[in-house]
Structures are given as structure tokens and as C-alpha cells.
Amino acid sequence: MNYSYLDFLALFGVGGAHPGGLKLTKQLLAEEKVTKQTSLLDVGCGTGQTSAYIAHHYGCSVHALDCNEIVVEKAQQRFSTLKLPIDVKVGDTESLPYPDASFDMIISESVTSFTNIAATIPEFKRTLRPNGVLLAIETVLEQPISDEEKNQIMTFYRFPQLLTEAEWHTAFTHAGFKQIEISTYQPSTDQTDEQHAADFTLSADIDEELLDIMEEHEEITKRYEGKIGYRVFRCS
Numbered sequence: 049m050n051y052s053y054l055d056f057l058a059l060f061g062v063g064g065a066h067p068g069g070l071k072l073t074k075q076l077l078a079e080e081k082v083t084k085q086t087s088l089l090d091v092g093c094g095t096g097q098t099s100a101y102i103a104h105h106y107g108c109s110v111h112a113l114d115c116n117e118i119v120v121e122k123a124q125q126r127f128s129t130l131k132l133p134i135d136v137k138v139g140d141t142e143s144l145p146y147p148d149a150s151f152d153m154i155i156s157e158s159v160t161s162f163t164n165i166a167a168t169i170p171e172f173k174r175t176l177r178p179n180g181v182l183l184a185i186e187t188v189l190e191q192p193i194s195d196e197e198k199n200q201i202m203t204f205y206r207f208p209q210l211l212t213e214a215e216w217h218t219a220f221t222h223a224g225f226k227q228i229e230i231s232t233y234q235p236s237t238d239q240t241d242e243q244h245a246a247d248f249t250l251s252a253d254i255d256e257e258l259l260d261i262m263e264e265h266e267e268i269t270k271r272y273e274g275k276i277g278y279r280v281f282r283c284s
């Protein structure tokens with residue numbers, strides 16, 4: 049079996065699998081106007097930690113989508129245990145199964161980087177309402193690296209592209225977003241929100257090969273510290 053990094057996240061059922069975790073999510077949302085009337089999509093929802101937080105905290109209409117059936121099942125389980133009325137489905141960001149202008153906000157937490165952005169970003173624009181906001185926490189290339197290094201990162205994460213901040217900006221602008229605010233997320237030693245630090249839903253059969261994937265992820269993160277970074281893009 050040839051597992052990917054995303055298989056590892058799915059089979060371990062890692063919640064909050066994005067830089068900054070739920071702590072950053074809470075901070076970002078606190079700066080937004082989210083009310084009970086807000087219609088929000090959590091794309092690439094993983095096991096649904098963020099969706100559950102939003103539905104519980106804001107009581108708004110939450111839609112969650114992921115292309116991985118394993119995480120969607122785990123998210124469904126989480127929502128039904130917590131009795132949260134979240135619409136969750138298997139689907140692809142590159143062809144979103146929602147009508148035009150469905151959402152006031154789309155949140156993509158370490159998801160768009162894994163997709164073909166030329167298809168995904170226009171889909172975000174299409175399904176957002178005219179005044180809608182996209183919040184995306186994504187990986188950026190901080191400085192030039194060799195083709196070999198770039199290849200190692202893209203192959204391991206199966207990223208279709210690895211963009212600089214300026215390239216992300218261009219992609220959002222091309223899709224029709226007018227205002228793009230960018231902030232840097234700086235990982236610190238205290239990245240986790242203690243309350244949700246251990247959010248795992250392990251699948252029944254965990255192959256040892258998955259532990260190698262986890263190790264390689266840690267190695268790559270260390271090796272490319274300073275070369276790979278994270279940004280929060282707020283696009284409207």
C-alpha cells in the first residue's frame with residue numbers, strides 16, 4: 049500500500065489538522081461577523097472539528113465537505129454525537145456540489161494547497177455570495193528552493209502546486225476576489241489549543257507504514273523550516 053500524507057490524517061482521524069489548529073480558527077472567526085443567519089462552508093472539513101465548533105458556538109448554518117470518505121464518516125459521527133445539525137457530504141472543491149451564491153463564508157484550513165487551485169478558487173468565488181468572505185490558511189513558499197527540494201515537498205504532500213504569497217495573491221485576484229488581506233501565521237512551540245490537543249479518531253486497522261508517513265512529515269517540516277511558511281488569506 050502506498051499511503052499519502054492525507055491518508056495518514058484520515059486513518060488517524062486527526063482533528064484540527066492545519067497550522068494553528070482550532071486556536072487560530074477561533075481567533076480568525078472572532079474577527080468576522082458571524083451570526084445565526086450566516087451560511088458557512090467548511091471545505092476539506094476533515095473530521096469536522098472546526099465545523100462542530102462553529103455550529104455550536106455561533107448556531108449558524110454549517111455545511112461541511114471533504115473528498116475523503118473516511119473523514120466524512122468520522123465527521124458525521126462527531127456531529128451526530130454532539131447533536132449538531134451540520135450538512136456534511138463527500139465532494140470535491142474542484143467541482144462544488146452547491147448552487148451559485150450559497151454561502152456568506154467559506155473556510156479552507158490547509159485544504160486549497162492540496163487541490164488544483166485553477167479549478168478550486170473559482171469554485172469558491174462561484175458559491176460565495178457577492179459580499180462573501182473566503183478565509184484560507186495555506187502553505188507558501190517563503191524563498192527560492194532547488195527543483196529537487198520543491199519536488200520532494202510536492203511529492204510527499206501530493207501538492208499540485210507550491211506557491212509563493214504573490215502567486216496566491218494572483219490566483220485569488222484572477223478568480224475575481226477584489227480585496228485580499230494577508231497575514232503570516234508563525235508556528236510557535238505552543239501551537240495547540242489545550243482543550244482540543246488530543247483530537248484523534250483512529251480507524252480500526254492502522255498500518256505501520258502510516259507511522260513512517262508521520263515521521264517523514266515531521267522531518268520535512270524541520271528540514272524546510274523558514275523555506276515553507278503559512279499565510280491566512282482573507283478574500284472578499
Ligand SMILES: C[S@@+](CC[C@H](N)C(=O)[O-])C[C@H]1O[C@@H](n2cnc3c(N)ncnc32)[C@H](O)[C@@H]1O
Nearest residue numbers: 064065066092093094114115116140141157163
Ligand atoms: C490537511 S487536511 C485539513 C483538514 C481540516 N480542514 C482540518 O483543519 O483539520 C486537508 C483535508 O482536505 C481534504 N481535501 C484535499 N483535497 C480535496 C478536494 N479536492 N476536495 C475536498 N477535500 C479535499 C482532505 O481529504 C483532508 O481532509
